[in-house]
Amino acid sequence: MTALLTAADFHPHEALAAQLLAHATEGDDGSHDLAHIHRVFKNAMKIQAGEGGDAEILAAAVLLHDCVAVEKSSPLRSQASRLAAEKASCILAGFGWSEEKIAAVAHAILTHSFSANIPPETLEAKMLQDADRLDAIGMVGVARCFYIAGRMGSGLYHPADPGAEYRPLDDRSYAIDHFPAKLLKLSEGFQTVTGARLAKERHERLTLFLTLFRDEI
Known part of the structure; x- marks a missing residue:
């Protein structure tokens, strides 16, 4: 059996991970599990290396x-x-973090979400948003899209009009509708130069998948 991720997998922040991993996720959503946290962490470290x-x-x-x-x-x-920002603030306060640093973390968490639609104001918030959105595009993004569609009970595509040429997009009913509704738009909104460069590569993979998928159906 493959070992679960541990704090050692979050180099060079192993000590921080040892404190926080137990609080990182809840529920059984495989698209927002510890593997997702680890991928976003690796994305974030790549971006931070270029952005400071x-x-x-x-x-x-x-x-x-x-x-x-x-x-x-x-x-x-x-x-x-x-809700995550509020919970994170309580967790960090329990570890003795200063109010200033807690506020900085909370702002980054609050603004990372596409659904929240709140602009990130700090560099750290911009880097988290970019790192998280990288995990929504490319091949991992494709896998997560269909995984979430399965959890929601959605179909793969509208059989009569898969490209939504004569109907409104409905990504709650059809997984493939989520591509034009959201995923194909994400690369336009990246906040950092490094994040935008990585997003361009993954966006190209996303569009290639959609082209091949439509060809097969």
Whole structure:
């Protein structure tokens, strides 16, 4: 059996991860599990290496950005990042973090969410948003899209009009509608130069997948 991720997998922030991993996720959503946290962490470290900023604040924000689980189909979805920011603040206060650093982490978590639609104002918040959105595009983004569609009971595509040429997009009913409704738009809104460069590569993979998928159906 493959070992689960541990704090050692979050180099160079192993000590921080050892404190926060137990709080990082809740629920059983495989698209927002510890593997997702780890991928976002690796994305964030790549971006931070190019952009600078406070690595500890960024790492803490990554580790706790999904500490509250809200299903995509829930009416509370737009509140998920606010709830996570509030919970993260309490967790960090318990570890003796200063109010200033807690506020910086909370802001990053609050603004990372696409659903919340709150602009990030700090570099760390911009890097978290970019790192998280990288995990929504490319091949991992494709896999997560269909995984979430399965959880919601959605179909793969509208059989009569898969490209939504004569109907409104409906990504709650059809997984493939989520591409034009959201995923194909994400690369336009990246906040950092490094994040935008990485997003361009993944966006190209996303569009290639959609082209091949439509060809097969």
